[in-house]
Amino acid sequence: MTKEVREDLAKCAHVRFDEPMSAHTTLGVGGPADAFCDLETIEELKNVMRLAVEHRLPYFFLGGGSNLLVQDGGIRGLVLRLGGDFKIYQIGQDFGDEVLLEAGAAAHTPQLVRWSLEQGLQGMEVLAGVPGTIGGNVMMNAGTKLGCLADLIDEITVLDRNAREMTMKAKSLRFEYRHLKLPSTACVLRAVFRLKRSAALQGGPSLGDLLAKRRATQPVAEQSCGCVFKNPPKISAGQLIEESGLKGVRIGKVRISTLHGNFFINEGGATAREIMVLIRLVKDRVKEATGITLETEVVIVGEEKRR
Ligand code: EPU
Numbered sequence: 001m002t003k004e005v006r007e008d009l010a011k012c013a014h015v016r017f018d019e020p021m022s023a024h025t026t027l028g029v030g031g032p033a034d035a036f037c038d039l040e041t042i043e044e045l046k047n048v049m050r051l052a053v054e055h056r057l058p059y060f061f062l063g064g065g066s067n068l069l070v071q072d073g074g075i076r077g078l079v080l081r082l083g084g085d086f087k088i089y090q091i092g093q094d095f096g097d098e099v100l101l102e103a104g105a106a107a108h109t110p111q112l113v114r115w116s117l118e119q120g121l122q123g124m125e126v127l128a129g130v131p132g133t134i135g136g137n138v139m140m141n142a143g144t145k146l147g148c149l150a151d152l153i154d155e156i157t158v159l160d161r162n163a164r165e166m167t168m169k170a171k172s173l174r175f176e177y178r179h180l181k182l183p184s185t186a187c188v189l190r191a192v193f194r195l196k197r198s199a200a201l202q203g204g205p206s207l208g209d210l211l212a213k214r215r216a217t218q219p220v221a222e223q224s225c226g227c228v229f230k231n232p233p234k235i236s237a238g239q240l241i242e243e244s245g246l247k248g249v250r251i252g253k254v255r256i257s258t259l260h261g262n263f264f265i266n267e268g269g270a271t272a273r274e275i276m277v278l279i280r281l282v283k284d285r286v287k288e289a290t291g292i293t294l295e296t297e298v299v300i301v302g303e304e305k306r307r
Contacts, residue, residue, distance in 0.1 A: 001034050005055050009078075012047040014038040021070040021079070021302070024062060026131065027225040027264075029272045030070025031305060033079040040084025045187070046163040052078055053161060060301060061187050063136020064109070067225055071272045073303035080187070082106040082135065089134075091119065092192065100154055101193045105135025109142075116195065117207055123152050123195035128210035129218075131226065135188040140299075141175045146204075150175035154194040161185040178230055178297050219257045223266040228279065229294040237294055238262035241282060244289040251278045273305070 001017075009015050015037045021030030039045045052059045058077035062068070086106035093100045099121060103112055109132050116124040126147035130137060138156060141148050150173075157167045160183070174181035182188075205213075214220060229237040241247065241261030248258045253270035256278070257263040264275055283294050 001057070005051070005057070006035070008051055009035055009037065009048065012037075012051060013044045014040075019079070021065075021074060024079075024081075025065040025068050025070055025225070026223065027069060027270075027275070028223045028266045029072070029270055029275065030068075030302060031072045031074030031272075033075040034077055036079045037081065039080060039082050039086075042085065042189070045080070045082065045159065048078070048080065049159070049161065049163045049187075059185075061135070063105075063139070064132030066131040067136065067140055067142075067298055069225060069272055069275060069298045069300045071276075071300070071302035072305035075302045082133075082187075082189075086135075086189065089115070091121075097197055099195055099197060101195055103134045103191055103193070105133060105138075105188045105190060107134045109134055109137050114207065116193075120197055121195040122198040123193060125204065125207060125210065126151065128207055129214035129220070134191050138188050138191050139180050139182065140178055141180050142178070144210075146210075148175075148177075149191075150180075152193040152195065154192040156188055156192070157190040158182065159187045159189055165189065217260060219259045219263050219265060222257070222263075223268075224257070224263045225298045227262040228264050228296060228298050229262055229282070230297040232292050232294065235292075236262070237286075240286050240290055240292060240294070244282075244286045246282055246285055249278070249281070251281070254278055256282070272302075276300075 015035050017035055018032040019036035020032050022028050037048055060079050062079050062081045082105050086104035089103035089107045089112055091099050092102045109127055109130055113124045113127050126143055130142045138149055141150050153170045155167055155169045159165055231237050238261040246256055247261050249256045252274035253267045254274045255265045255267055257265050286294050
């Protein structure tokens, strides 16, 4: 990136150069991003995107970094992180028994889940215990056994690579298991959820119960990226990993959790390379033992480190 481009970028937004991505992922690994931009307003975002297109710089939107594996060579081009205005959420249209909840892409999902339940709204509990931001969670169609974001979405607003805002209704969105099909250059700006009004979670467990269950079955306090693999149809990838005798297996500073087989734990100072080797090993062993091919759920970005 030339000095001129760096200076232009610094005029548009708060930007850090050669920023280690290990500081911005829950897994705690990842090499440097050429430029890491914090964007507080739609104007800042549009200006930076215009610059990226003009200078043909690749760009990548970071959510909460909780489902992300950045390789050790880091990310060329721009990493864009939304904050400021994009953190806002509020109740919008009210239909009596149903309301629309509008949330900016940078809204913190655990906070929004708690708040919406406190408002007597039912629906967001399907995200109980899911980390990250609403933008990232929409892109991942995040969820739990109770359901996923696709069940709640009324519409989303995205920004395309020409910095045009576009609102898309739920029925035009192609949600899949842990994935929303959108161009990788598109950015989610806002999501609107259709939620039911209810005094309490009807018939279901409380948020506290759901979080306690998660703590008992998943290593939530350790450094990880959540589940590494998608669940194959009708079976848990964690169970397949356990049945293949892989729990506790370690490569360098990364270990397969002994609590839940689909979690890889960074024990301190792990590298992306170690995690990639462990992913390969698990895929091979599970295939050998069960005949099932696991697919990664964690999003892998960036370049390998040159040796
Ligand atoms: N199991 C094992 N061994 C293990 C892990 C699980 O035998 O090491 C068994 C459990 O005993 C249980 C079954 O597998 O009978 C299902 O386990 P669990 O309830 O933990 O759910 P999961 O299918 O492994 C999914 C999601 C999680 C989500 C939980 C709870 C995926 C890939 N995983 O896990 O999501 O938190 O349900 O709703 O969809 C994530 O997406 O990052 C994630 C953590």
